[in-house]
Amino acid sequence: MRLSRYFLPVLKETPSEAQIVSHRLMLRAGMIKQASAGIYSWLPLGFKVLRRIEQIVHEEQQRVGHIPMLMPTLQSADLWKESGRYDAYGPEMLRIRDRQDRDMLYGPTNEELITDIFRSHVGSYKDLPLTLYHIQWKFRDEIRPRFGVMRGREFLMKDGYNFDLTKEDALHAYNRHLVSYLRTYERMGLQAIPMRADSGPIGGDDTHEFLVLAETGESEVFYDSQITDLKFGDREIDHDDHAACAAVLEEFTSRYARTDETHDEALFSQVPEDRRRTARGIEVGQIFYFGTKYSEPMGARVQGPDGKPVPVHMGSHGIGVSRLLGAIIEASHDERGIIWPEGVTPFHAGIVNLKQGDAEADAACEALYAALRGLGLDPLYDDTKGGAGAKFATMDLIGLPWRITVGPRGLKNGVVELTSRRTGESEEMPPEQAVERIAQVYAGIL
């Protein structure tokens, strides 16, 4: 993309309404604009990151055999009356009456709707196991929406639902989700720690939240420091292998790690004192096993191997897609702006032309732009007439991991400058080498 043809409305001033750094930076970098309280428009730069995150979630869900679909945003109240949650759910549920006076709602979650689809179409244990998921906008009518996309009212979530014949199979689905989530978050440059959690209105006993450590997190967390040494890395886990998935769960959840909701001081005190940590965390996902909580009242049964109908065992599993943008920025920024991990960056590299209009500089930038695009990369070329200081400030603010700076002086010596946003280190090299270096960085990521 050429900046002169893009829509990147960066702000010089820090917006006064933003209390936390990710909200401030998303506004300043021209990523979002509030449409009404807790509801945002995603400007082009924000939308690009949202799509990258969504794409990673799709890829990792499908890698473990989960099947994508899409449920609507508005639901009929009838199904929620069947499950008993219509009255149980508080004022966070946005209730709507349509022109025919039917009670509707903007879905905050989809257990009822997916259970209805299941019971309408699946009748035999032979069709199990089955895990369906979607990525769709949800609404929770928060009384005090704040922190930008971190606690908005309209938000994008991946929610997936497993249907299994037995509790054992459903717990495998739970473990498989945990494995898949660890990989998903690491691809986004995040360490998200599974912590024993409270199930809230979803229900069930088995549930883990995934938390990213950050000073501005909404939850207080307590953990054994050994847990932050764990990496999932590029292990290849057979997602059908019960024992392999259970071993990953065991490895990542056997050490103490809880939020304030489930914290147990007596248990925590058994962790060696030098490894006890308290910090704050941002929730970016949660997995649940809740057995037959929905399948019983809603009659989601299959015929078992013995011919008798049995209610299926279910779980649901969420990733906060839009909130992840905030979480990533909270975990990765400095005083000059955002620092995108390569896995989710909106543009793979920035090209800054120090003297737009200079024939040689323009030609060198065009060649770099074409070379990067030819490799399947997505660069942002600042081809405007602004000064060097303003161009660098914008690139730093929007956080592209790599910047190539092109100017007449360097070109006389046959070099451009390659700068890492994370380390701030710059190195001069011929343009071809800069392209090659950037290609190498992304070779392992895309």
Add this chain to the structure above:
Amino acid sequence: MRLSRYFLPVLKETPSEAQIVSHRLMLRAGMIKQASAGIYSWLPLGFKVLRRIEQIVHEEQQRVGHIPMLMPTLQSADLWKESGRYDAYGPEMLRIRDRQDRDMLYGPTNEELITDIFRSHVGSYKDLPLTLYHIQWKFRDEIRPRFGVMRGREFLMKDGYNFDLTKEDALHAYNRHLVSYLRTYERMGLQAIPMRADSGPIGGDDTHEFLVLAETGESEVFYDSQITDLKFGDREIDHDDHAACAAVLEEFTSRYARTDETHDEALFSQVPEDRRRTARGIEVGQIFYFGTKYSEPMGARVQGPDGKPVPVHMGSHGIGVSRLLGAIIEASHDERGIIWPEGVTPFHAGIVNLKQGDAEADAACEALYAALRGLGLDPLYDDTKGGAGAKFATMDLIGLPWRITVGPRGLKNGVVELTSRRTGESEEMPPEQAVERIAQVYAGIL
């Protein structure tokens, strides 16, 4: 995808509620399930086609320089009061009150919201031209939702908005959209004819609808038969070239083609009698130029070259993404089911194993499956134990353009059977050749 691991709930019976063929076939092929009146869940097969269509729309929008973003589904009523449309819009607008008693609505379109974004961030003519678009769910509370996704209440639409300094520039944006739309629909295997239309609640004088001819179309259309000979093909049009875009508009709109809303019998009678046609059509898109209808009341002005503020000239441009699935099926099916054009097919080819469990047949299918996937194609392998008749019926129903049939008898002679869904013709050939033939078909498409 292996069918044994997929969720494809095909129906044997024709659902009684479906009045038109696309609705019947989408239900029977397990593509959608009604969630409530006029609101659908997109089951995996339907979601795949929806995504393919969405992807084509994204690619073609970006090819002509339009910038993707995303606006929310819910909007504050305040902006609509500013434009004067809050009261003007009928009961099709779903009005919502949130827990703080604020008036909200589920957006049926986004002129107000995009104009607000524009006026907040753009101040100079130097930032023009600008065209922003998004693909987002909309809601229109139809009194009688029907015809499945063709007239649903919650529907997916691409809507784009151009901002220009002058009427002439805005008319170029209009022409550019027409060029882009012609290409977009042809990639989906559709002939969509631009017809002079009525502007309705969007406003403005210049507007064309794009109509696909089909017996079940909601509009009566009148046209000169020469128009159906026009093809856009793979022309390369410079989207910045005013004259080139205007010439395409001239070519595709100079012959008589109107819907019943704007039909002029006197003009129509000037078309030579043997070329006069009346038929029915399905609307799949519409483009509008409406000048300063929103920029004036909402104060969307830029500083012109002379330093004086002027309201921008705007237009909006829609493609009915979810309704396109219905339109494509109406235009392309037979008595056995759907016939997907290659550009939007959910799977590129089907593999039918006539004797699942036979070591040689299984191995041959696995090899075909791996070979197609290795080429970046997305095959559906029916690896279930069903009989040949049922397997063929399912493949015909879901409409994959190509089927490879593998059985022990053919394999003895070193051949499999390649069948075209459209022509019904089958040909025996070695498996490698079948893969090559399919690869060739898609080489020009993907």
